[in-house]
Amino acid sequence: MLYIRRLGTDDAEPRPLNNPELAEKVAFFQMIPVEEHRIDYIKFNNPSDNEVMCTVIMLRGEHGAPDATTKFFFTPVCYLNTWRLILTDNRQGEIPIVPKGDRDSLERHYRAVQTR
16 A cells, blocks of 8 residues: 655644555556566665655667666655555655665665675
């Protein structure tokens, strides 16, 4: 289940997406072809400030061309001792926590830990 929260408001409690919100997300994701996906990194700071970055390969590059990719960010939060997964959405105040320039090094570190 995906959750949403409205940061910066009195109602920052994560809540499940309602049916219209879920339908909107499903319609959006159905437009994106998925050849492959991977978790690039997982960054945990505290119960409410975490990040998972995923890369989706939409189309494999041919003849030396790069793959067509997009990135998705998720925010795992622990609220009242229960973990919930929030799809990071700037419109709701959710923004990635790892600065763009630091993502490559974090991804390399994550890959190195995975191979141990």
